[in-house]
Amino acid sequence: MSPSRDTGFPRADAEHDFLRARRRQVLSRLAKWLRGEPDDVNIMLPFSEVVDALGYQGERRIGARVIRLDSIVGSVDRGRDFDRRFRPTSARVRERWERLALATRRGEHIPPIEVYRVGELHFIIDGHHRVSVAHALGLSTIEAQVTDVRTKLDPSGIRFRGDLIVKDYRRLFLERVPLTGQARAAVLVSDPWDYAKLGEHVEAWGFRLMQDEGAFLDRARVAQRWHDEEFVPVVDMLRQADLIGDRTEAEAYLWVAGERYRLIRTHRWDDEVIEAVRTRGR
Structure with missing residues (x-):
């Protein structure tokens, strides 16, 4: 001025x-x-x-x-x-x-x-x-x-009132899925509602994990194991299959996880799943 x-x-x-x-x-x-x-x-x-x-x-x-x-x-x-x-x-x-x-x-x-x-x-x-x-x-x-x-959350990225919706949903997601360090920074989505869907997805994954192992795991342990044992390997597969595109890694993971169950009714990850999503889900 x-x-x-x-x-x-x-x-x-x-x-x-x-x-x-x-x-x-x-x-x-x-x-x-x-x-x-x-x-x-x-x-x-x-x-x-x-x-x-x-x-x-x-x-x-x-x-x-x-x-x-x-x-x-x-x-x-x-x-x-x-x-x-x-x-x-x-x-x-x-x-x-x-x-x-x-x-x-x-x-x-x-x-x-x-x-x-x-x-x-x-x-x-x-x-x-x-x-x-x-x-x-x-x-x-x-x-x-x-x-x-x-x-709790870094305020960077806030410009307008509408940006608060994304921050609010991310805060709620991290209360449900308390990731830390690099894992926390890596899991990002742009649509605030995707945080709600991802939170439900991780909680369901954690419930299946506890059933398989016959032991209780707290939220922090579920979050870390989901990131290390599910999110990172799947994102690596998606990157090799060129299925991330212009999405964030978390958006690509959430999209393909939904398509996987819709197309072949399974929670597993393998080459057949990736190929089915590539050919029928895009």
Whole structure:
């Protein structure tokens, strides 16, 4: 964003700053509609939904930091007054907004904002107007009091509200199938519902395993054995048979496992199964 204009009349400049920010918000909303983009493109991420999707583990206050404005993606409770880029969505916030813009232009002390940090993302607890003004004035950083929040899942990959659905289903999947290390990183799908189907599949595999061995295995042990004894060998077979394509390994595994049972009614894996899927299931 280019720096705001300075006419030498701070009060008039602050008024122009607000009108310019509102105009940009309206134009952005119009452009989104013309491009047919989803509704969540310009909506702030709600902190509570993000933490629920990722799984809250704990928090600690780490104090004053200088953070990048573009790392602030959401809010604890004020999402309706500003869009994703903290442009005002109505004239409701104008009086306070212009007062802060005027103080900033005059070089007055502005208290730091307060934020939660989740990974590399920040969510405003207090200071929405200050962030909006900083964006409008072309700044790139802002002072903040930061509380770091730890979650079960890595928040990387979250851009829009719709991304939270995938994270939420993945968190539930990993509670049912508690993979760790490389195994955890390897099992990924893009359709959130596939996590539910894969979780059921692994639990059924684990039940058959316990029946065969006549012993109880906890979820962690079932998850590890499924990955080592089922997932990895089958993915190797699929890769050799050129059946992965543009899917993730887990998506290819889930698809072929379903086709295997539909076509030849078996839970085994061998060359006959792969050939049947190749010739009749594609």
